[in-house]
Amino acid sequence: MCLSTERGAILDRLLASGRSSRGTAAAYLALDRPTPEDTARFVRIYVGEKFLAPELPAESDSLYDLGQASYRRLQQLQTEGKLGDEWNTGCSGASSAMARKALFFMSLQRELHITLPPAEIEAAETVGDVIRLCLRFQSRAEA
Amino acid sequence: MGDDSIRQRTDRLAAEFRQLEDEFLRYSYLVELGGLLPSMSPAERAAADRFPGCQSRVWLHMELRDGRFRLQADSDAVILRGLLYVFVTVYDGASPAEIAGSVFHPLEELGLTESFSPQRQGGVAGIMEAIRTFCRAAAAEK
Numbered sequence: 001m002c003l004s005t006e007r008g009a010i011l012d013r014l015l016a017s018g019r020s021s022r023g024t025a026a027a028y029l030a031l032d033r034p035t036p037e038d039t040a041r042f043v044r045i046y047v048g049e050k051f052l053a054p055e056l057p058a059e060s061d062s063l064y065d066l067g068q069a070s071y072r073r074l075q076q077l078q079t080e081g082k083l084g085d086e087w088n089t090g091c092s093g094a095s096s097a098m099a100r101k102a103l104f105f106m107s108l109q110r111e112l113h114i115t116l117p118p119a120e121i122e123a124a125e126t127v128g129d130v131i132r133l134c135l136r137f138q139s140r141a142e143a
Numbered sequence: 144m145g146d147d148s149i150r151q152r153t154d155r156l157a158a159e160f161r162q163l164e165d166e167f168l169r170y171s172y173l174v175e176l177g178g179l180l181p182s183m184s185p186a187e188r189a190a191a192d193r194f195p196g197c198q199s200r201v202w203l204h205m206e207l208r209d210g211r212f213r214l215q216a217d218s219d220a221v222i223l224r225g226l227l228y229v230f231v232t233v234y235d236g237a238s239p240a241e242i243a244g245s246v247f248h249p250l251e252e253l254g255l256t257e258s259f260s261p262q263r264q265g266g267v268a269g270i271m272e273a274i275r276t277f278c279r280a281a282a283a284e285k
Contacts, residue, residue, distance in 0.1 A: 010175045010176070014175075077182070100170055103165075103167040
């Protein structure tokens with residue numbers, strides 16, 4: 001297999017996602033004293049860019065579902081019955097969705113200069129949970 | 144593509160993954176590549192060697208055709224499909240001798256060490272060993 005047009009397009013899309021989310025993180029960090037509304041708005045944008053969501057995600061949106069929806073081929077394979085439910089229930093509880101969530105939080109902490117307790121990360125399931133964590137642990141933000 | 148060495152193929156893949164600055168994006172790329180892996184039909188899966196995981200299944204069909212190693216692979220696990228795409232890209236069409244003598248550490252070279260649990264890493268190693276074992280035997284018969 002060579003680098004197909006489709007593979008190149010996937011790579012380009014992910015590179016754009018990285019550039020956008022880093023830009024959003026930088027814009028947020030440039031705010032002097034972000035309000036809770038600022039934090040909520042920027043986090044929603046950041047999450048949407050990270051997960052390649054077609055629309056700005058709602059606070060109630062599940063991080064697991066967002067991750068799944070961004071994989072177009074994955075949706076098709078699931079429709080065709082060619083995938084098990086490993087995305088949600090993998091080996092020893094470490095599903096692909098959970099691994100991806102952990103990696104997302106690693107990126108978020110690095111790019112937003114924030115440190116989150118592992119137990120809080122594990123419990124976080126929605127975009128709203130991410131916003132609340134950023135408000136609690138981002139020392140720059142107003143309470 | 145068919146005349147590329149394994150090192151050229153792995154270097155090309157590694158360069159693609161290295162463009163993605165964090166492992167979240169690299170993981171995403173691997174999942175998307177899994178979507179490009181052709182699926183095996185139920186009959187092909189039934190005829191292939193199955194590598195059972197705890198909840199994930201992997202099917203490998205390896206053969207020697209015109210002196211070249213041919214690999215067809217599939218899995219019902221998202222992230223394993225991505226890795227199988229990598230293996231097919233790297234190994235399909237190469238000579239058994241070159242495969243047997245090659246060194247490729249996919250998780251390290253593609254920047255995916257955080258993405259795979261120890262159990263999954265063991266599974267990855269098992270798949271690579273199965274490929275090398277087949278190729279060592281094929282190369283020895285020549």
